[in-house]
Amino acid sequence: MNHSEAVLYLLDAGPLALTTDFDGTVSEIAPTPELATLHPRCRDSLAKLSEELPLVAVVSGRRVEDVRQLVGLPGVVYLGNHGLERWENGTTYVEPSASEQFLVIRSILEEARVELNMRGLLFEEKGTGASIHYRSTSNPSAARTQITSLLSELVKGKGIKVVEGRRVVELRPASDTDKGTALIELLCRYDVGGAIYAGDDRTDLDAFAGIHRWAGQEGRRAVTVGVISAEMPPELAEQADVTVDGVEGWADLLDALADAMHAGSAR
Ligand SMILES: [Mg+2]
Structure with a gap:
């Protein structure tokens, strides 16, 4: 078309x-x-x-x-x-289920902030979600690997999912x-x-x-x-x-x- x-x-x-x-x-x-x-x-x-x-x-x-x-x-x-x-x-x-997960998402983001010692990362709290932007890091592809592997560990058993976008990794409630x-x-x-x-x-x-x-x-x-x-x-x-x-x-x-x-x- x-x-x-x-x-x-x-x-x-x-x-x-x-x-x-x-x-x-x-x-x-x-x-x-x-x-x-x-x-x-x-x-x-x-x-x-x-x-x-x-x-x-x-x-x-x-x-x-x-x-x-x-x-x-x-x-x-x-x-x-x-x-x-x-x-x-x-x-x-x-x-409603999303606002209940707010504190869990925030605590995962805080843990990630401590663990990911990398220049150029931007941590964004978004209420019902959170984002880690790696566009401004010196090696975006290495940053992506590090962020996704850490977050997949941190979310285990917490009802939170990890979703990727353009130079961003996001935390969202595991809602439908x-x-x-x-x-x-x-x-x-x-x-x-x-x-x-x-x-x-x-x-x-x-x-x-x-x-x-x-x-x-x-x-x-x-x-x-x-x-x-x-x-x-x-x-x-x-x-x-x-x-x-x-x-x-x-x-x-x-x-x-x-x-x-x-x-x-x-x-
Ligand atoms: Mg877009």
Whole structure:
């Protein structure tokens, strides 16, 4: 499917949900998480689409409050910590089992902070999850090995799982919730016939599977967009219906969607 075919396919599906990851998808990857900013063209398109569509959602591994502030659009639904947190119409929801695991995750992160004596590591507490970023270390591949082997020891028997992303290793509660299950729950509550999701990383594969599962009934339509980068997992391009070249490529496709929706509603 090329980009214009994807747009036409979705236009025919009826009311559309636009859903997207944040880092590496609508924001270029920054040296540290707090330096990331929403791409200006993505901001414009998301703002337009949030006025035209029944649902626009940003789905991130960040804390929900963090991603909400970075995007800053009030008409958008935000899912944080890979779906364990949600901000919708001014209210924040947290999966109860996830908040119970908060102290366990924090103590594992503290142990890791003591054990991993390495320059350039960034330890991030995210409420229902935690991240260790190794982008700024002198040898990222050695850092990754050390972090993953230590964490897999530290989490044993504690109901916590270790998940990897682009130059980051994360601790999450071993709950069934992921970007995919959270998206299904969200899409089922809105009156939409089609959905598109874009992402650049491993946890976005859960979202791809989720929106295809949602579309598997009642003639719904789903399109998954893989944002191509040098750091992406190989499965991303294989499992995406459409690929785009980096954040700029997704910004182009968002422009095209916003234009097509606007032309459609003006008809
Ligand atoms: Mg990402």
